[in-house]
Amino acid sequence: MEDGRIVELYLNKEEQALTESAQKYGRKLRGIAYGILRNFSDAEECENDTYLSAWNSIPPHEPRNYLFAFLGKITRNLSINLYNKHHTQKRYGQVVELTQEMEACIPSPSDAPCMIEDDDLMEAINAFLSLLSKEERSVFVARYWYGDSVKEVAQRFVISESKTKSMLMRTRNKMRKYFQDKEIKL
Amino acid sequence: MRGKDLFEKFTNIKEEYIQEVETESERIANSGKQSKGNKIAELRKWTALAACILGLLVIVPFAGDLFIGLNESSSMDSTTTTTTEGLPEPEDGALEESALEESAEESLEEGSSSEFLGMYVDISTFPIYDADVEMELMLEDRAVILETFLDNELESLVYDIFTNSEADEYLCTSTIHDIRVLTEEEVEELASEKAWDLDAYVSDENLEQAAIVLVDVTWEETHGEIGGGTYEYIPEGRYEKYFILGQVEGRDMFEVWGVR
Numbered sequence: 540m541e542d543g544r545i546v547e548l549y550l551n552k553e554e555q556a557l558t559e560s561a562q563k564y565g566r567k568l569r570g571i572a573y574g575i576l577r578n579f580s581d582a583e584e585c586e587n588d589t590y591l592s593a594w595n596s597i598p599p600h601e602p603r604n605y606l607f608a609f610l611g612k613i614t615r616n617l618s619i620n621l622y623n624k625h626h627t628q629k630r631y632g633q634v635v636e637l638t639q640e641m642e643a644c645i646p647s648p649s650d651a652p653c654m655i656e657d658d659d660l661m662e663a664i665n666a667f668l669s670l671l672s673k674e675e676r677s678v679f680v681a682r683y684w685y686g687d688s689v690k691e692v693a694q695r696f697v698i699s700e701s702k703t704k705s706m707l708m709r710t711r712n713k714m715r716k717y718f719q720d721k722e723i724k725l
Numbered sequence: 726m727r728g729k730d731l732f733e734k735f736t737n738i739k740e741e742y743i744q745e746v747e748t749e750s751e752r753i754a755n756s757g758k759q760s761k762g763n764k765i766a767e768l769r770k771w772t773a774l775a776a777c778i779l780g781l782l783v784i785v786p787f788a789g790d791l792f793i794g795l796n797e798s799s800s801m802d803s804t805t806t807t808t809t810e811g812l813p814e815p816e817d818g819a820l821e822e823s824a825l826e827e828s829a830e831e832s833l834e835e836g837s838s839s840e841f842l843g844m845y846v847d848i849s850t851f852p853i854y855d856a857d858v859e860m861e862l863m864l865e866d867r868a869v870i871l872e873t874f875l876d877n878e879l880e881s882l883v884y885d886i887f888t889n890s891e892a893d894e895y896l897c898t899s900t901i902h903d904i905r906v907l908t909e910e911e912v913e914e915l916a917s918e919k920a921w922d923l924d925a926y927v928s929d930e931n932l933e934q935a936a937i938v939l940v941d942v943t944w945e946e947t948h949g950e951i952g953g954g955t956y957e958y959i960p961e962g963r964y965e966k967y968f969i970l971g972q973v974e975g976r977d978m979f980e981v982w983g984v985r
Contacts, residue, residue, distance in 0.1 A: 567747075607747065608740030615736045634732070641735070642728025643849070653726045657734065665739050677749040680742050683735055695750045701911040702903070708849070709876055709905070716853050725726040 542606035549597035557590045564607055568614045574686025575618040577633050581625070585617045592617070615684065633686065640707070641683060644714040645725050654724035667717045671710065678703060679710045838916035841923035846936045848906045851877040862888055868898040873905075880904045882979055883938045883968045903941040907967075912937050915967070919985070923969070926982055932971035936979070940966045 540559050548556035568589055572582035592613045602609035622634055642648050653660065668676050674696070681687045681695055682703075693703040718725060854877045862869040869888050875881045887899050907915070915937075916923050926932055943963045969983040 602740075605740035605744055608743035611743055612736055612740075619733055619736070634729075638728040638732045640728065641731045645726055645728065645731060648727055650727065653730065660734055661737050664735065665742075668738060668742055673745065673749060676742060677746045680738065681746050681750075683732065684738060684743060685746065695746075695753075697753050701908065701914075704908055704910070705905045708908070712849065712853065712876070725731070 543603045546597060546601060546603045546606060549593060550601065557594065560590055560593065560610065564610055567607065568610055571611055571614045571685055572618040575615070575622055575634055581621055585614055585621060588617050589614045637683060637686060640711065643711045644718070646715055646719045663718070663721065663723050667714055675706060675710055678706050682707055836916035836920040837922050837924040838913055839924065840927045841935050842909050842913060844927065844932060844935050845909050845912065846906070846934050848877060854878060854881055856881070864888065870898065870900040872900060872902050875904065877906065879906050879936050879938055879970055879979060882970065883940060883981070886981065898945040900943040901940060902943065903939070905939055907937045907939055921985065926969060926971060930971055930982055931974050933974045934972040936970045938968045938970060940968065942966065
């Protein structure tokens with residue numbers, strides 16, 4: 540079913556919206572959650588909570604043209620929250636790896652609170668992403684938004700793992716330089 | 726801010742960038758299916774080319790120095806005292822048939838890279854290269870098209886090799902699809918897979934720092950007979966070449982010490 544029709548189902552509060560969403564995007568959403576949590580039952584829990592959250596947020600939102608991204612953002616947020624809840628004591632491999640890599644994008648990492656407003660930071664991140672080539676951006680987003688492993692990114696875009704690693708490293712360096720040049724205090 | 730915070734904030738990037746990953750991967754998957762049908766024809770083409778190259782190697786005792794830099798079919802290990810001024814000078818007879826036999830033998834040997842890796846550059850400490858580089862450089866005897874950016878001085882050093890002009894030597898177009906410093910993991914993997922003795926560079930040349938730059942290049946001839954027939958034709962095609970760079974103790978500059 541087309542995204543527009545699924546959104547209509549949500550808007551009309553028809554339960555079929557949930558089954559259609561699950562049928563079309565369930566596997567991908569579980570994949571996003573699993574990328575962060577590395578636990579199937581937790582990933583499934585996040586997937587189900589995603590539909591519930593979408594049910595409550597459509598309306599007012601009407602993501603007719605970006606339903607997957609809309610659901611994916613909810614899944615990612617839920618997964619991070621669940622990760623934080625479960626792993627306050629013991630940090631977990633995949634997320635540690637991803638967050639350590641992302642730290643390389645920050646000019647001067649510190650525990651001090653971020654100096655920039657969330658909206659401004661998002662604007663800067665999106666502006667930076669807009670400067671990248673489509674390939675660079677997709678690889679970067681697949682790794683740090685979807686939480687794909689390097690191997691999964693390489694398979695997704697049919698490139699070597701070494702090229703993937705190298706592209707990611709370059710993009711992280713570019714992002715750090717971008718923040719520095721724009722004097723964005725993170 | 727820490728990496729973890731940035732990772733969390735990253736959730737709210739524009740939806741279009743999230744969707745783009747899906748469309749890009751679908752597009753690639755579909756184009757992969759389409760190209761499968763052409764693979765047999767492609768294989769036949771490359772088999773014919775390989776036969777042609779083999780014939781040339783037997784006949785030609787010497788080839789122009791760029792041949793070493795760009796011809797993937799030559800399995801020669803060009804360990805040389807090369808400077809940034811140009812590509813390595815070939816050793817006499819290096820492209821003879823025996824090179825192929827050596828390659829086969831070499832693959833049975835084990836590579837060595839532990840010492841080389843011990844002095845491998847930390848490229849993240851290099852300043853980001855921000856000199857203006859022409860993406861399409863047209864020279865008298867060649868064109869160099871750059872499809873990527875140069876991120877540091879090592880990549881720039883290797884790029885310069887492609888732009889150095891030796892009159893009456895060869896006429897060509899090089900399209901550089903990618904040029905990058907390999908990671909230590911990649912070098913370790915390559916040395917083991919291809920049985921490269923990288924440690925020999927360290928001991929022989931007294932290197933203080935080392936690196937390998939990969940160039941993914943398509944080479945096109947623009948003329949048939951070049952240099953009055955002195956130099957052999959360089960087969961057209963796409964190649965991955967590895968430039969071994971090192972900085973000798975007491976010198977400031979990196980130099981190219983070998984091409985694989």
